[in-house]
Amino acid sequence: MRIRIAILGDIVGTPGRQVVASAVKRLKREMGVQVVIANVENAANGSGLTPDLHKKLQLAGLDGMTMGDHAYRKKQIVPTLERGSDIIRPANLSAKAKGKVCLRLVAEVEEVKLPIYVFTVVGRLFMNTMQGTDPFATADRLIEQIHERPSVILVEVHAEATSEKVAMGWYLNERVTAVFGTHTHIQTADARVLPREIEGPRSGASVLPLGEGGTAYITDLGMSGPQDSVLGRRVDRVVSQMTTAMPAAFDVAEGNPEARGVIVEVESSTGRAVGVETIVLGPEDA
Numbered sequence: 001m002r003i004r005i006a007i008l009g010d011i012v013g014t015p016g017r018q019v020v021a022s023a024v025k026r027l028k029r030e031m032g033v034q035v036v037i038a039n040v041e042n043a044a045n046g047s048g049l050t051p052d053l054h055k056k057l058q059l060a061g062l063d064g065m066t067m068g069d070h071a072y073r074k075k076q077i078v079p080t081l082e083r084g085s086d087i088i089r090p091a092n093l094s095a096k097a098k099g100k101v102c103l104r105l106v107a108e109v110e111e112v113k114l115p116i117y118v119f120t121v122v123g124r125l126f127m128n129t130m131q132g133t134d135p136f137a138t139a140d141r142l143i144e145q146i147h148e149r150p151s152v153i154l155v156e157v158h159a160e161a162t163s164e165k166v167a168m169g170w171y172l173n174e175r176v177t178a179v180f181g182t183h184t185h186i187q188t189a190d191a192r193v194l195p196r197e198i199e200g201p202r203s204g205a206s207v208l209p210l211g212e213g214g215t216a217y218i219t220d221l222g223m224s225g226p227q228d229s230v231l232g233r234r235v236d237r238v239v240s241q242m243t244t245a246m247p248a249a250f251d252v253a254e255g256n257p258e259a260r261g262v263i264v265e266v267e268s269s270t271g272r273a274v275g276v277e278t279i280v281l282g283p284e285d286a
């Protein structure tokens with residue numbers, strides 16, 4: 001049995017939320033997707049999330065939500081991060097940071113019920129707004145705590161540096177179903193199932209049961225939001241600040257909203273990814 005999971009990149013502002021709402025419908029009704037998750041750290045006017053927007057995204061059909069370095073930008077989201085069963089904050093923060101760090105969802109297709117675990121780590125390179133602890137050690141620790149087999153394990157690496165994301169992909173190769181990057185808001189062209197055999201010693205013991213496929217990887221899912229923008233913000237404001245040094249309000253842009261991300265196809269008997277494709281869904285596609 002094959003299960004299809006859609007993972008959408010950072011939802012930015014109202015244009016992002018609206019285009020994701022239409023994309024989720026299409027993914028589930030027409031594209032054979034059973035579960036949709038998304039990074040929602042930029043949903044509230046470009047930065048953070050509110051309880052009201054969390055509810056709206058639930059109603060839109062999102063099954064799981066992740067946060068990045070903007071997790072606490074809106075303080076009122078903290079009780080939701082502590083109690084919600086569908087939302088997590090990055091796992092590699094201070095032990096005193098509030099909120100859950102690992103999601104457990106279930107994909108149900110016919111008589112198959114497949115657990116799906118999701119966690120996020122933030123990178124350490126060039127991350128100015130949130131300093132995390134070792135993302136590699138955190139990933140090791142969380143993977144060790146997952147005992148259900150088979151299960152799907154999805155790992156988000158929310159990071160600025162391409163190198164750190166690529167390294168995480170290789171580090172978790174053959175140990176998780178998918179490693180996907182977020183935070184840089186530009187979809188990369190490197191989605192693939194990583195080859196099983198690489199040079200040198202493997203970074204950790206294989207966890208996935210043997211079988212077809214392996215670990216799906218992409219450096220950045222891209223942004224679910226207005227693409228005619230600078231990473232979701234108004235072009236005129238960003239260019240003005242960059243060219244004059246005078247501060248400008250980085251309001252969320254509106255033009256050309258698209259939901260971007262990947263669909264990962266999973267073999268339910270092993271939890272291995274057997275395929276991954278990038279997706280771009282505009283409002284007209286709904």
Ligand SMILES: [Fe+2]
Nearest residue numbers: 010041042183
């Ligand atoms: Fe973001």
Ligand SMILES: [Fe+2]
Nearest residue numbers: 068069070183
């Ligand atoms: Fe971010």
